[in-house]
Amino acid sequence: MAIDVYTWPTPNGHKIHIALEELGLPYRAVPVDIAKGDQFQPDFLKISPNNKVPAIVDPDGPGGKPIALMESGAILIYLAEKTGKLWPQGAHEQSIALQWLCFQVANIGPMLGQVHHFRHYAPEPLPYAVERFTNETKRLYGVLDTRLAEVEYLTGGIYGMSDIAIFPWLRSWEMQGMRLGDYPHLERWFNAVAARPAVQRGIAVLADQKRTQLSDAERDVLFGARQYERR
Template identity: 50%
Template sequence: MIDLYYWPTPNGHKITLFLEEAGLPYTLRPVNIGSGEQFHPDFLAIAPNNRIPAIVDSQPMDGGPPLSVFESGAILLYLAEKTGRFLPADLRGRTVALEWLFWQMAGLGPMTGQYGHFHVYAPEAIPYAQERYAREAQRLLGVLDRRLEGRAFLAGDEYTIADMACYPWISPYAKAPLDLAPHANVRRWHAAIAARPATQRAYARAADPRFARPAELDEAQRRVLFGAPPTP
């Protein structure tokens, strides 16, 4: 029913988290972002921003032809509305879940991504950038920690797409781990999600040999990964 155009990145994991929780049948369509497959015309037809993930739903709710969706937040919202799951039905609960979904899309993801770029992938150390994004990542973790005080999940007792969006962005870089020690609520919440069987199934998908990546990127791979189309 769902074709998921995927690579095992934090944004890719968001969608496998949902699909495994919901039990929706899906097929993984690898898009190797290190070799430039995100620039192929067939992929750009469904994801014009040349970024994973994207989906094609062969059985959309309106009964029409297959429907493609790009941008991970939009995909999570689409799937939540399709299944009637992981998004509160009441106005206030839905509003809170969407606030934190958009917070992740606008803040936690981009800022943690920049942290990773300058600490892991940049060809030279730029101390100003490293310090800037380390501080911002810690600030955002503090925001998340305060939100989780006295709550099981971001919207309260219910696990939602907001949690699925944020979870993969909590210290995703093994070579430059973020300090989670000051954020006890984040650590408790993160451990609870990690223990969910669906989370374990979702991350196990990344072990597929099709997603094997080199231990180190060469210059051409680094250029492609960060937005330059591969040289013909």
């Protein structure tokens, strides 16, 4: 049975698309247009109470019972445990993989999201915010570059969920004020991941629906007071 993926072509959405493509699991992409406010609809909130994409409904969950999950990091771990793939087998290696997955969730996503926002979506220039988050993004790129000088993939010699989690966030490196060539080991890893057919298929999911320009109404949905309403 196919997994329903409630998603949009965002870095976090692409993480799940890529994982499912790599695993060869049947899935159905259910668009949740976050610029139109689909994420606030009651039916979606039952699946994702934090009104964020992606979320999944797996009709064949643990014990054969359906399960709904939000939070992309949790979904990646769930898919790895479901299939026994893209995740190390040994306890030591699993801990390393979890470390780098948490690094993405706690650092790469939030900080790169902020630098992207203040560089391109803030209603007025805020040089302090741009400088702060650009510098932090440079630091995080450096952390990855140092790690990848030692290993082929983030967990070690095995490509897996940690790589899948981080890759989509780095695709917009230019808009983050970065130069990928300044981080040669990271660039080597990035190009290797980008060349994978399953990654290319995952990135293509709903890509035709992504908008490069937002109307005032869409900006308000994404960044205005509606985001903070209690539901």
